[in-house]
Amino acid sequence: MNFEFDVLIIGTGIAGLSAAAGLAERGLKVGIVTREKDPSTTNTVWAQGGIIYAKGSEESLVEDIMKASSGTSSREAAKLVAYESSSILEDLLIHKAHSNFERDESGELLFTKEAAHSMPRILYRGDYTGKDIQITLLNYLRDNFKNVTFFTSHTAIDLLTALHHGVTIQQRYEENKVLGAYVFNQETHSVEKILAKYTILATGGIGALYLHHTNSEGARGDGHAMAKRAGAVLTDLEFIQFHPTSFYGGATHRRFLVSEAVRGEGGLLINSQGVRFMAKYHPDMELAPRDVVARAIAEEIIETRSDCVYLDITHKDPEWIKNRFPTIYKHCLEHGVDMSKERIPVVPAAHYTCGGVKTDLKGQTTLKNLYAVGEVACTGLHGANRLASTSLLEGMTFGHFAALDILKNVDKETIYSSDKIKDWIDGTEEVDNALIHQDWMTLKQTMWNYVGLTRSKDRLSRAEAMFNELSDEINRFYKDAKLVDSLIGLRNAVEVGHQVLLASRRNTQSVGCFYRKS
Structure with a gap:
């Protein structure tokens, strides 16, 4: 079966949904593909800490981004995000999707601070900010736009180009651009061609390549690999950020993330010998950049010949802990740890991919009509290290800008004929x-x-x-x-x-x- 859309989006996290919202609001026909049965199963839903609201602190945010990256970030990308993101956040998340950020008794937004930030500027919802954003964005699209079609349990296989998938030799000489994707329907076991004027990769990072990670298992590099095979440029892939504190326990490879906000709210790192150790690694101690904290924990584990270190926030009021970190508290309790009374066992885990498919500041890749947004993309915003809580912000901001850029040119493009693209030929051997x-x-x-x-x-x-x-x-x-x-x-x-x-x-x-x- 073949489908046609103005825009095909692969991925249903904040980046893909933000782009979809901008396109759907202008009446475009949008198809959204996810390999998951539930489109809310994304990396976004696991984001605990929050999303930056930089209004009034734009220049200091730029400097914090540069500092956290050891001066390697693109200052141009940092400025764009710092100065443009607040209005996008207000419009999309607060006014349209009605995301439920924490507020005080008078209704004013509350802010928290995380590592390497010079001030509190992060909006949050308990310790499940990403989940709230994910659900409210999905609801906004489903409730308001009949021109958006979700393909759940569909796995993108390869991006379509005339060069690679045309039925005639003459098609190799056409302008090289992305025309859509081959998509595997997990329920029917058939491969469908989805043709589109534009394609947006929003497939997330590559954390699931690692034995210990904090991502969804779908963060396995699908978008990166498809882009590379189609001819797009990848960059900065050596810059994999490891989250310093994931819960040590349980049998799965996906480690439960113990938010940076626990340290931001005063949590202390203690080794297995009961010693607070971060002072010997960095003057900011527990609030040092993530790479410093992660390597420090790894060193302490080796030096003390132990399996983990511990995060201690027991000096805080127990009721405050339960209200501030309900998800973390519940997870720890389910695994035999009462974080209001006991230290949390933690280890580093692969967390965020700073590099990815190279794009400009509109999300356009080096291949025509292919955009990449969110963690799959590399705009230069993160450089060699990501500042806390810029991930949701980046996905939302560049999803928005990609939609704007597509809207400028969509009427000039036509959908390629599916008859001119080869049908997929499946293998015959059963999978072991x-x-x-x-x-x-x-x-x-x-x-x-x-x-x-x-x-x-x-x-x-x-x-x-x-x-x-x-x-x-x-x-x-x-x-x-x-397949x-x-x-x-x-x-x-x-x-x-x-x-x-x-x-x-x-x-x-x-x-x-x-x-x-x-």
């Missing part, structure tokens, strides 16, 4: 889920052990050997196998993981969240 699971584990462990918090020439060489073997096996397997979502994701993850490795090899300068021993 045990092999896929084992390959996923090999990938995750390789990334964690060799391409993780600390990298070195020897570790990267070991990873290279693993990737060569994985790539050869999976490419042969993928060619003949019947399933996990295999599509594995193929993409191996491809993107290798790109992270290559970027890490090229960069020998330790900066921001990237640290090389040799």
Whole structure:
């Protein structure tokens, strides 16, 4: 089956939904694809801390972004976000979606402070800000726009171009641009062609490539891999930010994030010997940039020969803790820890991808008619390290700007004929889920052990050997196998993981969240 839209959006987090809102409000026909059954299953929904509201503190926000990135961020991108985002936030999240940010008794917005911020400027909703934004944005689109179609349980396979997927040789000589995507319907096991004038990648980051991470399992690099295969430029992939504090416990690879806000509200880091240790690593102690805190925790774990360190906020009033951090409190309690009385066991975990598909400040990639917004994209805003709570802000802001840019030119574009694009030919071999699971584990462990918090020439060489073997096996397997979502994701993850490795090899300068021993 084939579908046609003015704009195809792949991903349903804040970036994709913000773009969809801007396009739908102007009457465009929008298709939104997600591999999940529930479109609220995104990285956005796991964002606990909040979203920056920079009104009145724009210039200091620019400086905080630059400082957190060790001076590597694009100042132009930082200024755009700092000066333009507040009006977008007010219009979309407060007035239209009615996101429920915390307010005082008189109805004034409340603000919190996080690491590396020079002042409190972060709007929040308890410790589930992302979830509230996700749900309210979805409701806004569903309740108001019949011109928006959601494709749930649909996995994007590849971006369509005439160069790669045309039925005739002559099509190779056409202007190279993205025409839509092949999409795998998980329920019917068929591949559909979705044609569109413009395509927006909003697929999130690559945290799920790591053994321990705070992301949804869908953050496996699908958008990065599709963009690369289509010919787009990827950049800054060595800059993977690890969150210093994820809950140590449970059997899944997805670690529960213990928000930066816990430290922002006075939480102390204590090692297994009962010693508060951050003073010897950075003058800002617990509020140092995330990369510093994450490596400090890793060092303490090694030095004390323990499994974790501890986050202590027991000096705060128990009722305040329960009200301020209800989700974290509940999760800890479910795993046998009462954070109002006990220290929380924590370890670092892969958290945010600072690099991605290279775009300009309108979200346009190096391929015509392909945009990328949110964590999948690299605008230069984060440089080598992301300032806390800029992730939701970036997704919302560049989703908005991508929509504006598309609206300027959409009437000049036409939808490509599906008859001129090859039909997908599926494999014939049944998939062995045990092999896929084992390959996923090999990938995750390789990334964690060799391409993780600390990298070195020897570790990267070991990873290279693993990737060569994985790539050869999976490419042969993928060619003949019947499609399933996990295999599509594995193929993409191996491809993107290798790109992270290559970027890490090229960069020998330790900066921001990237640290090389040799």
